[in-house]
Amino acid sequence: MKSIAVLGLGKVGALAAQLLVDSDFTVIGVDSMADPAKFSHDVRAIDVKDADALAEIFDGVDAVLSCLPYHLNIGVSNVAHAAGIHYFDLTEDVPTTNHIRNLAVTSQGLMAPQCGLAPGFVGIVGANLIAQFDECRSCRMRVGALPQNPTGLMGYAFNWSPEGVVNEYLNDCEVIEDGERKWVSAMEWREQIYIEGLQLEAFTTSGGLGTMCETYLGKVANLDYKTMRYPGHFDLMNFFFHELLMRENREEAGRILVHAKPPVDQDIVYVHVAAEGLIDGKMSRKEFVNGYKPLMIAGESRTAIAWTTAGSVVSVIELVREGQLPSKGFLKQEDIPLPALLSTRTGSFYNRKD
Structure with missing residues (x-):
């Protein structure tokens, strides 16, 4: 090639x-x-x-x-x-x-x-952690592409394709829960996550696991993917898509969101992957946690998400x-x-x- x-x-x-x-x-x-x-x-x-x-x-x-x-x-x-x-x-x-x-x-x-960030890199990381266990009971994968300096109640900037973001927020999500492969709604299962003291919220979004549910069914009891955002984002996006019914017009929803929250140059991508299970008969936890910022590549500053x-x-x-x-x-x-x-x-x- x-x-x-x-x-x-x-x-x-x-x-x-x-x-x-x-x-x-x-x-x-x-x-x-x-x-x-x-x-x-x-x-x-x-x-x-x-x-x-x-x-x-x-x-x-x-x-x-x-x-x-x-x-x-x-x-x-x-x-x-x-x-x-x-x-x-x-x-x-x-x-x-x-x-x-x-x-x-x-x-x-x-x-x-599916060779991007999520699905893509996060799944490669998740598989690497799972392989370290004799018996893996859970693998939780989280990714957040965010502005470093958020403004407004939403705390967001659309540095990624609006079509892709809207798709992720509305389509059903595949998970493994208690050994059962199933589909759940997007923007559910909200949780709090802390990365170096920074509080974030995470919720289900579609597509991030790629083919992992098929691969690990019967091998990992609990497997899921969530998107991370600054606190408050979840409630506002639920209101936008479901109470204002913008889910019925995805193209217009994307246009409105990008117009309101345009891309920024100073972004950060958080990757938080954690797996738990048995190693040599003892319960253990393995983590991969990083925050990636813009880099100078080929003489230009490139955003973290790019x-x-x-x-x-x-x-x-x-x-x-x-x-x-x-x-x-x-x-x-x-x-x-x-x-x-x-x-x-x-x-x-x-x-x-x-």
Whole structure:
């Protein structure tokens, strides 16, 4: 794998493309709105919903990374499958992932959705902790992408795709509870979490576990994923979506929220993963807790949500190129070794303390 097309050159896609260039890949960026003069690689302006135009680009590359809104990924994955190339994306959408998984049965290349932060990096961390136990009774995964300096009652800024956030807040969530695989509503099971004395609240959101419930059913008694926010956010978003009925118009909900709480440059991504169980007959607890801030990468300051998301998928792509991951079929995030990911050129960013 030497060449890759990156679809969507927003903050995450543009950074992923640059990281791939820095890791010696030949990159073709695809974005109808991008200014080619701002990039160090080839950029094409095409309609990503045009299957023929995509097929022409895919004919000249070994892989594609989609950094597009989740609802476009089914079409992209179909074209990638037909072209016989590797496919990677960042989606948290469960139906999209199920579609890609079905394609993987007959794929010539690797089909690897859910390679971002959550699902993605957090699942790799969770699997690493679970593997340390002789018997694991619970694994709780929490991620919060937040402004460092929150304002207002909501305490939030939309540094991530509004479509993705609204989707996560409204779609049902898969969990394992007391050994039973089940679906629960989003924005439930609220709890308090403290990270270095900072109080946060966490609640269920969809898609963060990827395929982990299937993998760990019968092996881990309790498994769930929640999003972390500053206190007060939960009640306001429940009011917005359910009492004001904005759940009935997701596109308009996303527009209103981004207009009210635009992106910020100074953000922070908290990752809190904790597992409990038996090691050598004794009850133990293992934790992975970090707060990631913006980094200088390729001469520019990159937001925490951008580099933690782009860094995860590019690290996975590096591992596939190096032969440390399969080159065909469907890739589960929990099958990716955390030490191997952190040892890649891009994965080493997770160890930086800038």
